[in-house]
Amino acid sequence: MELREFRPEIPCIVVANKIDADINATQKSFNFAKKFSLPLYFVSAADGTNVVKLFNDAIRLAVSYKQNSQDFMDEIFQELENFKLEQEEENVPDQEQNSSIQTPSEAAASPHS
Template sequence: MADLRASVPEYDKEDGEYKVKVICLGDSAVGKSKLVERFLMDGYQPQQLSTYALTLFRYQTEVGGKDVCVDFWDTAGQERFNNMHPSYYYQAHCCILVFDVTRKVTYKNLPNWFKELRQYRPEIPCLVCANKIDDVDYKVTQKSFNFAKKHQLPFYFVSASDGTNVVKMFREAIQSAVGYKENTTDFTDLVMRELENLDDLSLSNDVDSGVDTAGNSAETHTDEADEEQAEGATGTT
């Protein structure tokens, strides 16, 4: 349990490195991993957190003159259990919602994914992308898909196979993630950020009892989160 805290990145801590977390969501075999791989090509360092049934791709870039470290979270097949573990959504700054234009059911399942996303992250930017357009001779790009319009989400026709719009879509996802992190008004985010900073304070300084209490409560909160994640990951509960 102790090393879980070390291995799972924190995204709201202000410890010098500016980090954002972008998650991919959607049905099995819609091409989520293929899209991330196409964007990163060889310049990525995949990190398999096996206890968590997820894959992390780390990417360094610059947004508005600032160095940003982006972690793309990929489900590693977790979607087969129909819903994702809460830790997948935890602290995410942006979501890429993917469906497969060759399979209607993956489009019809978008509302379920979106609903689950909104339960955990009510306000983060979410992009919708229609993958595998090369597979149907691009004919599908003449059609408009109402799901994105209805929820006012940016929409992209992409192909992980020939690369169409993949880079554009990911760049915009990263920008939205940074934009969200800068301007979040989400209550949970603000509370988490306060707690993280208090946590740092109590560890690094001698503080009076008042702050110390707050520090302890932050500590407790984190431990609880870890426990919860560990249980889900091993699947023993």
């Protein structure tokens, strides 16, 4: 798994879809999931079997990972995100000032001028 080679702690799941088409699908063995010790979900997008559970668990894993990550790359991404937010906050006063300045034609048309 190339993803885990670069991000060993990132949550991954394996999904076996179309269990509605194969009655014995849930009895099959999936070596990929076993080999990498990944959770395996049997779902049917057609009839909705386990779809909500899959998404709830995926979201829970993602949030937990984001809140508890010790991955160096995540620290870098967080710093970049913080830097971007700081830049946006610095630009807000300029935007507010620009929005309050009216052109002469706007001032003449505005009854509040």
